[in-house]
Amino acid sequence: MPSSGTPREVLTGLGDLTRKVRAAQRGTWFPLLLLGMLTLGGILVGRFTFKVETVACPAGGGAVGSGCTLVTQGSAVYWPLGLALAYAATAFFYIRRSRNRGVGTRVRPYVLTGIVLVALASATAMWSLRHGMPQLGEPLDFWGLYLDPASGVTRFLERLAGNAMAVGLPLLVLAWVERSRALLLLAVVYLAVELVPLSTGWSGIPFTSPWSALPAFGVPGVLLLLGALGFGLAELSGRRDAS
Amino acid sequence: MTDQPEQHPVTGLDDVVHQRVRLGILTVAHQARRVEFGFLRTALGLTAGNLSQHLSVLEKAGLVEIEKGYEGKRARTWLSLTPAGDRALRDEVTQLKRLIHQIEHGSSAPES
Numbered sequence: 001m002p003s004s005g006t007p008r009e010v011l012t013g014l015g016d017l018t019r020k021v022r023a024a025q026r027g028t029w030f031p032l033l034l035l036g037m038l039t040l041g042g043i044l045v046g047r048f049t050f051k052v053e054t055v056a057c058p059a060g061g062g063a064v065g066s067g068c069t070l071v072t073q074g075s076a077v078y079w080p081l082g083l084a085l086a087y088a089a090t091a092f093f094y095i096r097r098s099r100n101r102g103v104g105t106r107v108r109p110y111v112l113t114g115i116v117l118v119a120l121a122s123a124t125a126m127w128s129l130r131h132g133m134p135q136l137g138e139p140l141d142f143w144g145l146y147l148d149p150a151s152g153v154t155r156f157l158e159r160l161a162g163n164a165m166a167v168g169l170p171l172l173v174l175a176w177v178e179r180s181r182a183l184l185l186l187a188v189v190y191l192a193v194e195l196v197p198l199s200t201g202w203s204g205i206p207f208t209s210p211w212s213a214l215p216a217f218g219v220p221g222v223l224l225l226l227g228a229l230g231f232g233l234a235e236l237s238g239r240r241d242a243s
Numbered sequence: 244m245t246d247q248p249e250q251h252p253v254t255g256l257d258d259v260v261h262q263r264v265r266l267g268i269l270t271v272a273h274q275a276r277r278v279e280f281g282f283l284r285t286a287l288g289l290t291a292g293n294l295s296q297h298l299s300v301l302e303k304a305g306l307v308e309i310e311k312g313y314e315g316k317r318a319r320t321w322l323s324l325t326p327a328g329d330r331a332l333r334d335e336v337t338q339l340k341r342l343i344h345q346i347e348h349g350s351s352a353p354e355s
Contacts, residue, residue, distance in 0.1 A: 006346075007339045007340075007342045007343045007346070008343050010263070010266070010339060011336070011339055011340070011343070013263075013267075014266065014267070014270045014336070017267055017270050017271055017274075017286065017287075018270060018274050020286055021271050021274040021275050021278075021286070022274065024282070024286075025274075025275065098277075099314065101279075101282065102278060102279025102280075102281050102282035102283075102319075102321075103275040103277075103278050103279065103282050104275045104276040104277035104278060104323075105275075106276065
């Protein structure tokens with residue numbers, strides 16, 4: 001309740017009330033849990049779609065005669081479908097929670113971001129299905145943009161168009177919707193993990209292993225699950241203090 | 244040309260909005276967009292009768308919209324701010340900030 005004292009005390013009381021409402025609106029742990037599970041699921045998808053082939057080496061490189069090793073893994077359906085389900089479940093969770101707690105939540109920006117990202121992920125998946133895998137040594141034709149697969153810019157764009165966009169962008173939107181600095185910090189750390197070109201050699205898993213996707217999905221997946229745990233515990237302790 | 248004397252921020256405070264319980268109701272409704280009667284009662288620490296009285300004042304002034312319905316067998320009352328309510332809350336906060344500035348610096352602050 002705002003104080004009936006000085007104008008400054010009244011404004012401070014309004015600030016406290018606003019914080020109380022925000023705390024009741026937050027449910028950060030749930031989308032983090034879903035996105036973390038979706039990311040870790042990518043390890044299993046990588047494992048079961050793993051394919052290693054020996055193909056002819058591109059002209060001017062590789063050992064001609066013995067051939068080059070081509071490793072493919074990943075599913076064109078997993079991310080679009082997984083994201084669509086995660087967004088539908090998150091929207092349902094927030095709407096239901098809003099009804100139970102008696103306080104509205106601005107879930108629309110988050111769901112709209114989800115719809116746009118699912119559309120983008122589906123378009124990329126359709127493009128991959130139509131064009132197939134690029135031949136070794138050939139430029140990568142991405143929607144008319146001819147990129148050198150070996151260049152640093154292409155690799156950065158690949159990382160940006162992957163999980164950084166599919167998971168990092170919704171986290172930023174959620175941090176804005178929930179006015180949460182802690183979530184903003186987590187989103188920045190997550191984006192750093194996804195975008196910084198760290199070598200996965202530290203894990204000791206060679207790229208020819210069926211589990212080679214483990215470091216790429218394991219680190220951000222565990223980060224998201226730890227975030228879910230942290231936000232869940234913070235929410236629980238906040239509710240205990242309030243009651 | 245004559246200079247108009249600057250209005251003291253106190254004259255810009257609206258009695259309907261400035262009352263502390265009603266200011267609290269408007270603040271919660273602004274943040275939540277849509278808020279249930281029970282949540283408001285707990286958040287503001289009021290009795291149901293007291294809250295109802297303040298809500299009818301705000302409703303008569305056209306600052307909030309009240310919607311009654313059922314969820315299962317449970318009666319629920321939701322309220323949301325009207326555009327006039329949103330404006331009134333913003334004006335109130337602006338006037339309070341001007342008042343603070345006037346007290347601390349002896350002159351009126353800019354509008355925002």
